[in-house]
Amino acid sequence: MTHRLALALLGITLAYFSSAFPGLAHTGEGYGGGFVAGFTHPILGWDHVAAMVAVGLWGAFLGAPAIWILPVVFPLVMAFGAVAGILGIPIPAIETGIALSAVVLGLMIVFAVRPPIWVAAVIVGAFAIFHGYAHGTELPATVNAFAYAVGFVISTGLLHLIGIAFGLLVRWPAGRTAVRGAGGVIALAGVAFLTGVA
Numbered sequence: 001m002t003h004r005l006a007l008a009l010l011g012i013t014l015a016y017f018s019s020a021f022p023g024l025a026h027t028g029e030g031y032g033g034g035f036v037a038g039f040t041h042p043i044l045g046w047d048h049v050a051a052m053v054a055v056g057l058w059g060a061f062l063g064a065p066a067i068w069i070l071p072v073v074f075p076l077v078m079a080f081g082a083v084a085g086i087l088g089i090p091i092p093a094i095e096t097g098i099a100l101s102a103v104v105l106g107l108m109i110v111f112a113v114r115p116p117i118w119v120a121a122v123i124v125g126a127f128a129i130f131h132g133y134a135h136g137t138e139l140p141a142t143v144n145a146f147a148y149a150v151g152f153v154i155s156t157g158l159l160h161l162i163g164i165a166f167g168l169l170v171r172w173p174a175g176r177t178a179v180r181g182a183g184g185v186i187a188l189a190g191v192a193f194l195t196g197v198a
Helices: 002-019 034-043 046-062 066-087 094-110 117-137 145-171 173-195
Strands: none
Touching: 034 046, 034 117, 034 145, 046 066, 046 094, 046 117, 046 145, 046 173, 066 117, 066 145, 094 117, 094 173, 117 145, 145 173
């Protein structure tokens, strides 16, 4: 039963990625209403996608209770970062922080790092501030801020679930290798974002 569930979740994950359309989250283009704008903002930027999927992957890799705590901490702290962005509170090096989140979280998965849960939560929360701030500063002037926030929090949660779905493969030896390999891909993507290649 668990094997079937993992395969079903993996199928859903692959279907999601194959249907995702390209774009950049940080251009401010292509937004509809408040909820739609917020919902699409994280999934249109591969830097956001990589980090948010990594949170779910790392949580699944660490197992309970991290599998649920990390994906809850991220959007909660991200909301505070978004408020800071909306209010115009200066936070330096936002794009660098977003890129580093993919690098660091990817490497945590690659090297099977298992810190205490509070350390993992602090790492995830620290990076969530950068992602939230980016969402907040790019709030389109014509949309409802609350609906926008609800949209990007839900979208973020779904990206975490995709990471968890793939991360459930760690229960099998080949799956564990695949998850660590995915962490490597995420870390390399982060390096590409950091260096401006992507």
